[in-house]
Amino acid sequence: MTSVATAPQASTTAPAPAVEARGVHVHLGASHILRGVDLTVARGEVVALLGANGSGKSTLVRTLVNVLPPSAGTVSILGRPLGSTVPWGDVGYVPQRVSAGTTVPSTAGEVVASGLLHGRRLRLPRGWRARVQDALDLVGLADRAGDATSQLSGGQQQRVLIARALVREPELLVLDEPVAGVDRPSQEAFAATMTRLVGDGLTVLVVLHELGELAPLVTRAVVLRHGRVVHDGAPPRPHGGHDAVGHEHVHPHEPGPLADEHRLTRGPLPGAPGTEARS
Amino acid sequence: MILFDELGYMLGDPLMQRALLAALLVGVSAPVVGTYLVQRRLALLGDGIGHVALTGVALGWLIGATMGLASADALAVPGAVVAAVVGSALIEVVRRRGRTSGDLALAIMFYGGIAGGVLLIGLAGGSSSNLMAYLFGSISTVTSTDLLLTVVLCAVILLVGLGLRAALFSVSHDEEFATASGLPVWALNMAVAVVAALTVTVAMRVVGLLLVSALMIVPVAIGQLVTHSFRRTMTVASVVGVTVCLVGLSLTYWYDVSPGATIVVLAIAVYAAVALARPLLIRRRPAGDPHPDIPDDVEVATTPAGTRTGTRSGAGDAEECPE
Numbered sequence: 001m002t003s004v005a006t007a008p009q010a011s012t013t014a015p016a017p018a019v020e021a022r023g024v025h026v027h028l029g030a031s032h033i034l035r036g037v038d039l040t041v042a043r044g045e046v047v048a049l050l051g052a053n054g055s056g057k058s059t060l061v062r063t064l065v066n067v068l069p070p071s072a073g074t075v076s077i078l079g080r081p082l083g084s085t086v087p088w089g090d091v092g093y094v095p096q097r098v099s100a101g102t103t104v105p106s107t108a109g110e111v112v113a114s115g116l117l118h119g120r121r122l123r124l125p126r127g128w129r130a131r132v133q134d135a136l137d138l139v140g141l142a143d144r145a146g147d148a149t150s151q152l153s154g155g156q157q158q159r160v161l162i163a164r165a166l167v168r169e170p171e172l173l174v175l176d177e178p179v180a181g182v183d184r185p186s187q188e189a190f191a192a193t194m195t196r197l198v199g200d201g202l203t204v205l206v207v208l209h210e211l212g213e214l215a216p217l218v219t220r221a222v223v224l225r226h227g228r229v230v231h232d233g234a235p236p237r238p239h240g241g242h243d244a245v246g247h248e249h250v251h252p253h254e255p256g257p258l259a260d261e262h263r264l265t266r267g268p269l270p271g272a273p274g275t276e277a278r279s
Numbered sequence: 280m281i282l283f284d285e286l287g288y289m290l291g292d293p294l295m296q297r298a299l300l301a302a303l304l305v306g307v308s309a310p311v312v313g314t315y316l317v318q319r320r321l322a323l324l325g326d327g328i329g330h331v332a333l334t335g336v337a338l339g340w341l342i343g344a345t346m347g348l349a350s351a352d353a354l355a356v357p358g359a360v361v362a363a364v365v366g367s368a369l370i371e372v373v374r375r376r377g378r379t380s381g382d383l384a385l386a387i388m389f390y391g392g393i394a395g396g397v398l399l400i401g402l403a404g405g406s407s408s409n410l411m412a413y414l415f416g417s418i419s420t421v422t423s424t425d426l427l428l429t430v431v432l433c434a435v436i437l438l439v440g441l442g443l444r445a446a447l448f449s450v451s452h453d454e455e456f457a458t459a460s461g462l463p464v465w466a467l468n469m470a471v472a473v474v475a476a477l478t479v480t481v482a483m484r485v486v487g488l489l490l491v492s493a494l495m496i497v498p499v500a501i502g503q504l505v506t507h508s509f510r511r512t513m514t515v516a517s518v519v520g521v522t523v524c525l526v527g528l529s530l531t532y533w534y535d536v537s538p539g540a541t542i543v544v545l546a547i548a549v550y551a552a553v554a555l556a557r558p559l560l561i562r563r564r565p566a567g568d569p570h571p572d573i574p575d576d577v578e579v580a581t582t583p584a585g586t587r588t589g590t591r592s593g594a595g596d597a598e599e600c601p602e
Contacts, residue, residue, distance in 0.1 A: 110448065110508060115456075164456070
């Protein structure tokens with residue numbers, strides 16, 4: 001636990017699983033979203049959480065980071081039961097994009113700096129500016145620290161949220177569709193950053209719609225369907241070589257069935273974030 | 280010269296000294312809290328608390344009257360503090376339980392606060408006109424005791440509002456992320472609610488309960504017109520808040536007008552002026568193409584350098600090259 005994240009042996013001497021969920025049930029209102037999910041993520045693993053929209057992927061990760069209370073089952077994170085004893089400073093969470101801009105403007109640097117606060121740490125630590133700058137550098141936004149987040153494009157806003165999770169140098173990174181609506185070069189840059197961090201011992205649990213650029217990195221895939229785990233093992237091959245290298249992934253530019261599927265339950269269609277950011 | 284003499288007279292007046300000091304403190308603190316309220320889309324919370332505080336004023340009055348205190352309104356301000364804190368804590372609880380009923384609860388607070396105030400002041404043997412000083416402010420009657428209370432409460436407000444700025448920003452900006460970071464979200468939300476309640480009761484003296492919210496919100500509206508950072512919005516808002524409070528109050532030394540109304544009208548005038556002048560005020564961006572020069576994966580027939588914008592005709596491009 002105290003071993004530095006940069007030590008490569010962190011993955012081999014794993015003391016306790018990074019994530020351990022047993023029989024997790026979650027109810028949201030009247031709907032029974034998760035129906036007995038078991039999930040273990042060992043240290044150093046990169047686990048992709050796959051499944052159709054509405055299969056419970058987001059609900060599961062939001063439960064794991066203590067945003068939603070499980071109605072049954074147990075969850076432990078980095079060897080501690082879910083709650084205030086979890087070393088939250090070692091956990092980075094990237095939620096799905098906050099679509100509605102807040103009314104008071106905030107800069108990318110300010111948003112990233114808020115990632116330095118966790119647990120009982122309510123004030124920014126010494127040297128926070130340099131750390132924020134480094135984190136923005138990791139996602140390729142080094143020169144945008146002073147820009148209002150509302151002036152950034154959708155993909156850039158997503159990268160700001162990734163920087164906010166990385167700034168605390170987590171041991172476990174939980175990402176909810178981090179590359180949705182992000183263009184290919186940015187996805188490649190993101191995958192390269194992740195490769196380096198994983199090489200340094202980072203454990204990753206990532207909700208994905210398709211493996212895409214992260215495919216070489218993913219060690220295991222867990223597929224959810226109707227709130228249950230239906231596959232836990234090698235990353236499955238999607239039909240039609242959807243994520244194959246060289247596959248030209250082009251979405252129809254009108255809100256057709258393909259585009260709808262992409263973010264059905266999450267508001268804006270794929271085309272929307274980029275356009276709204278320029279207005 | 281005459282102006283300086285007049286200013287000298289004004290500053291030499293102990294009544295005016297106390298009033299100016301109170302206005303200064305309120306002018307700094309109210310926008311600090313207002314920034315958090317605006318960010319969490321609770322701009323009207325101050326109004327709701329203000330209405331409930333009126334019930335507190337009347338309740339304090341009633342208790343003072345039944346206890347036979349020398350001055351009937353001795354407990355009015357403490358009553359307002361208690362009622363405001365309870366009211367805002369209640370709003371926070373309702374907001375947490377279910378989001379949809381949040382503005383309904385606020386509306387009920389509006390009506391209940393005014394009705395309760397008028398009802399209780401009648402029972403206390405007073406009349407609605409006794410409430411006027413609280414509804415519209417009475418800064419010219421600030422006593423040394425009032426001033427001391429103002430200083431203490433403003434110190435608490437600034438200590439929480441500025442000392443916990445990073446944490447309060449995190450919670451107000453993205454509550455889900457703050458929860459996932461293990462931050463004491465509930466306590467921080469409560470801190471904002473309580474500090475907002477204290478602000479209302481402190482500002483009650485200066486601008487009155489009906490206009491309290493304006494002092495919390497309008498300077499923030501001005502701030503966000505001219506900056507794009509949270510910290511600078513708060514700074515600009517505080518500077519504007521202090522300026523309009525001091526200028527507005529000073530005007531009432533020479534002209535017989537309501538200080539609270541003058542301050543608020545002044546703030547709104549500044550807002551209008553800044554909104555109109557905004558195109559001239561905002562920092563000019565360096566000229567040129569704001570789009571980063573990175574390759575996209577869209578096959579386009581011809582893309583000569585410098586004419587990229589020509590190919591970006593439809594909104595459909597956004598999926599492939601959001602930057």
